[in-house]
Amino acid sequence: MGRIKTKLIKRKTKELLSVYPDQFTSDFSENKVKVSEFAKVGSKKLRNTIAGYMSRLKKKE
Known part of the structure; x- marks a missing residue:
C-alpha cells in the first residue's frame, strides 16, 4: 500500500508536466533538479x- 498524494502535489505535478512535458524522466534524481529549476x-x-x-507518472507512460 502506498501513501496517497494530496491535491497540491497532484496539481503542481500535472502543471509542470503540461508546461514541460519532455523535460522530465522516470529518474528521481534528475526530476529533483528540474522541479527546483521550474x-x-x-x-x-x-x-x-x-x-x-x-517519476511514478513517467514510468506509467
Missing part, C-alpha cells in the same frame, strides 16, 4: 514528493 517550491520535502510523483 517551480518555486518552499520546502525540500515538497520538492522531493513532487519529483517522486513525477
